Amino acid sequence: MLQASEVEIFREFIRKRGLRYTPERETILREIFKIHDHFDVDELYLRLRNQGYRISKATIYRTLPLLIECGLVQEVYHEDGHMHYEHIYGHEPHAHFRCLSCRRVEEFRDERLEEVAREFQEKHGVQIKMVRYELLGYCAACRKEE
Amino acid sequence: MLQASEVEIFREFIRKRGLRYTPERETILREIFKIHDHFDVDELYLRLRNQGYRISKATIYRTLPLLIECGLVQEVYHEDGHMHYEHIYGHEPHAHFRCLSCRRVEEFRDERLEEVAREFQEKHGVQIKMVRYELLGYCAACRKEE
DNA sequence: TCCTTATTGAAAATTTGTTTCAATGACTTA
DNA sequence: TAAGTCATTGAAACAAATTTTCAATAAGGA
Numbered sequence A, B: 001m002l003q004a005s006e007v008e009i010f011r012e013f014i015r016k017r018g019l020r021y022t023p024e025r026e027t028i029l030r031e032i033f034k035i036h037d038h039f040d041v042d043e044l045y046l047r048l049r050n051q052g053y054r055i056s057k058a059t060i061y062r063t064l065p066l067l068i069e070c071g072l073v074q075e076v077y078h079e080d081g082h083m084h085y086e087h088i089y090g091h092e093p094h095a096h097f098r099c100l101s102c103r104r105v106e107e108f109r110d111e112r113l114e115e116v117a118r119e120f121q122e123k124h125g126v127q128i129k130m131v132r133y134e135l136l137g138y139c140a141a142c143r144k145e146e
Numbered sequence C: 001t002c003c004t005t006a007t008t009g010a011a012a013a014t015t016t017g018t019t020t021c022a023a024t025g026a027c028t029t030a
Numbered sequence D: 001t002a003a004g005t006c007a008t009t010g011a012a013a014c015a016a017a018t019t020t021t022c023a024a025t026a027a028g029g030a
Helices: A006-016 A023-034 A041-050 A057-069 A111-124 A140-145 B006-016 B023-032 B041-050 B057-069 B111-124 B140-145
Strands: A073-079 A082-087 A095-099 A105-108 A127-138 B073-079 B082-087 B095-099 B105-108 B127-138
Touching: A006 A023, A006 A057, A023 A041, A023 A057, A023 A082, A041 A057, A041 A082, A057 A073, A073 A095, A073 A127, A095 B111, A111 A127, A111 B095, A111 B111, A111 B127, A127 B111, B006 B023, B006 B057, B023 B041, B023 B057, B041 B057, B041 B082, B057 B073, B057 B082, B073 B095, B073 B127, B111 B127
Parallel strands: A095 A127, B095 B127
Antiparallel strands: A073 A082, A095 A105, A127 B127, B073 B082, B095 B105
16 A cells, blocks of 8 residues: 555645645645754744745744644754754654764664553553653763863 | 762762852752652742742753753753753653643653663763653543543 | 635744843852 | 952843734635
């Protein structure tokens, strides 16, 4: 079976909710899926703007929660006073290591992290929508400097 | 050997840094260790205020990073537009499950989470200061309601 | 095509967190 | 113990992120 594209998923989600599928929403979604990295609202806004789209930040702020709710986007971490996001659809779940000194972020995978989530879900009868694992510390390069 | 109290640890940290150990800082620390739950700046401020302490929010905002740096306090999650903290000294490391609907937070332990961190640390030559594992989803009660 | 009503952009408002600055007081040294 | 230095404090100003308001627009159903 063909995998649904993020656009289809989003449209379906919007419809099911009785909301309206607007070009602004689709443009934001498409742009986010072009960014293969973490992003913040400002970066997204500027990228859209540089391509001639005049989509307001208010609309971006309104759209992000929808994208998060339908599982296409995820809050990754809060740094420098604002939230950072990433798209997640089509990516393996992964964890983040963040260097507290140089701020570099590294992604890695470990199946135990989902295992723990799965077990917690079963044991407690909850429904897990998202797993976030973050390691904070100092990367090898920054350790040497000290 | 007697375990150092959080107050001693904090004083030691402050001294080593060449900073000054003020009553405001100690009062904040003591209050935080009276809260056996997650807290935010506003709650902390009000609790102090209700006890007659006139400590400004600016001072709280200035003190928190110190407490975090010496390992007594931890950022737990960012919700409702602001950060939530908890004291960690004397507690086992633990993970959080947060219900997206009722916002209840549940703590739990799983050693695999530290194991993963330890292995990442060794493999990549980094130094881990903090491990954060968060599960987001719907708790059993909220699932039923739907 | 018409109608209802959700969505949009712009601006105002709100909230969180940081910075400034003069007054205070913690710690060092004599 | 007194004196001097300079970090810390509170208050207020500031900055930035996010939300809300509101009138104009436009999506989707009839």
